[in-house]
Amino acid sequence: MKKMRRWVKQWMTETMELPADAMMDLPRITMVGHLHIYIENHRGVLRFSKEEMRLRLDDGQLLIRGDGFVIKTILPEEILLEGKIISVQYVFEN
Amino acid sequence: MSVMKNMWVNTFSGYVRVKVEGTYPELFINRCGERKIMIWDIRQAGEKTYICSVLLDDVKHLRPVCRESGCKIRFLERHGAPFIWRKMLVRTGFVTGAAAFIAILFLMANMVWNVEIEGASPAVEHEIRQKVDELGIKTGQFQFRLPPPEIIQQEISDQIPDATWIGVTIRGTTYHFQVVEKELAVKEPPEAAGHLVADRKAVIHRLFVEDGSAVVKANDVVQKGDLLVAGLIGKEGKEQRVAAKGEVYGEVWYRAEVTVPLEQQYFAVTGETFSKHKMNVADWTVPVWGFGSPEYENRKDEVHSRAFDLFGYQLPFTYTRETIRETEPALRTLSPEEAVEEALEKGRSEVLEQFSSKAEIAGEKVLHEEHVNGKVRVTIHYRIIDNIARKQPIIQGD
Known part of the structure; x- marks a missing residue:
């Protein structure tokens, strides 16, 4: 059933040309150089340290590596991270 | 975001x-x-x-x-x-200090610090000052306790009859009174009746009679004490006594002897200067820049002082700039012609000092010149036009 719903959503986005992030609750990531990263639609912090940040997403994790990380702001679905960002990586769980 | x-x-x-x-x-x-x-x-x-x-x-x-x-x-x-905020509540002294400062600043800014009266004669100014004082406008009074300027203007204008108009304005902490006084035609005090007589021997050049009847005319020769303008006017036998008034210019001869040395020593500046800057606080003098004294053999000092004032009040500070210029003696040798020229110039100013400020030189002539001991002695004859009129009262029963 869940898979079915997901398939319908994906099909709708593709055929009706709707924005993917709004339709499918996908994370939207905005970066300003290597200084800021702004993530919408995250599902919580799994790990946070100076060099690493791991965020839960609907279908996996987002792994950000770098140095001197500071969470400037955090809201239930948004997060603004500051520091020297080296990599942003998707980790699929299924 | x-x-x-x-x-x-x-x-x-x-x-x-x-x-x-x-x-x-x-x-x-x-x-x-x-x-x-x-x-x-x-x-x-x-x-x-x-x-x-x-x-x-x-x-x-x-x-x-x-x-x-x-x-x-x-x-x-x-x-x-x-x-x-909590910290400030703990530091009461600091807070009360800040509050007191603001309060004092506010009060001081709303005080009367100065009362200026402009355009009034000393007598009227004194009168206005008294009335203004009675109204309570004096240094230290709070402005908000005083009536508005329009009311003050009305009251003061009513009380000072000598003023045509008094304008009152507040300029910051100063009450400014602009006074326009009634101008009454000034009556000259009646002068005692009198004649004008010559105060020296002269040839009349021109005359201007304001009051009285002229007795002499141009080119007349008058002796000292001769009547110039009579203080009696009207028909003979029914004369009226007046104070004769006027100016009578006569030509006077004057002989002057001027000596000019042919060699003159004077000091010329060399261009070497030394500046000293000093601040004076009351009676103390503090050198700011330029210490010691230059070793000049001959020198000329110039001192410039400047006082400081703040808001029209003179401060007890003065700034002094001393410029010391080196000078050296120089010798100037004049030719006899130059010496005579200089003698004439010197003579002119010397002669004019002997006469009134209205005197003028009508002519000059070198009578004689002689050279003795490196000096030129010139005798000059001047024709000078000066006011020769002098007042002489008419003696009663004369």
Whole structure:
């Protein structure tokens, strides 16, 4: 059933040309150089340290590596991270 | 980006830095998010420790979050207006000082510091000053206790009959009174009846009679004491006595002897200068720049002083600039012609000093010149036109 719903959503986005992030609750990531990263639609912090940040997403994790990380702001679905960002990586769980 | 809110607002409501310690401190962050507790500036402080900022209003909601996430919290720093405010309440002296300063500044700015009266004669000024004093406008009075300037203007104008108009304006802390006085035609005091007589022997050049009847005319020769303008007017036998008034210019001869040396020593500046700057505080003199004295054999000192004033009041400071110029003696040799020329020039100013300020030289002539001991002695004859009239009262029964 869940898979079915997901398939319908994906099909709708593709055929009706709707924005993917709004339709499918996908994370939207905005970066300003290597200084800021702004993530919408995250599902919580799994790990946070100076060099690493791991965020839960609907279908996996987002792994950000770098140095001197500071969470400037955090809201239930948004997060603004500051520091020297080296990599942003998707980790699929299924 | 709704996240990018102005954090400066937090400084107003106050916030604290909190140290969060636990086995899984990420849980604390997530729980705060769920409960809509705003936390920001989260950084790692140790292996299992974070430091973050929490709004002062949210601090009381932290306890359940801590329990749920199994974290311990410690407060580190306090920031923002509520804490500053509390600190200020503790430092009463500081606060009362600041408040007193503002209060005093306000009161001083609303005081009368000066009363200026412009355009009035000393007598009227004194009168206005007295009335103004009676109205309470004096140094140290508060402006808000005084009537508005229009009312003052009316009252003062009513009380000073000698003034046509008095304008009152407040310029900051100064009450300014602009006075326009009634101008009455000045009556000259009646002068005693009298004649004008010659005060020396002269040839009349021109005359201007204001009052009285002229007795002489141009080119007349008069002796000292001769009547020039009579103080009697009207028909013969029915004369009226007046004070003769006028100017009678006569040509007077004058002989002057001027000596000019052919060799003249004078001091010329060499261009070498030395400047000294000094500040004077009351009777003390403090050198600011330029110490010691230059070793000039001949020198000429120039001293310029400047006083300082603030808001029209003279301060007890003066600034003095001393310029010392080196000079050297120089010799000037004149030819006999040049010497005569100089003698004439010298003679002119010397002669004019002997006469009134209205005197003028009508002609000059070198009578004689002789050279003795390196000097030129010139005898000059001057024709001078000067006022020769002198008042002489008419003696009663004369």
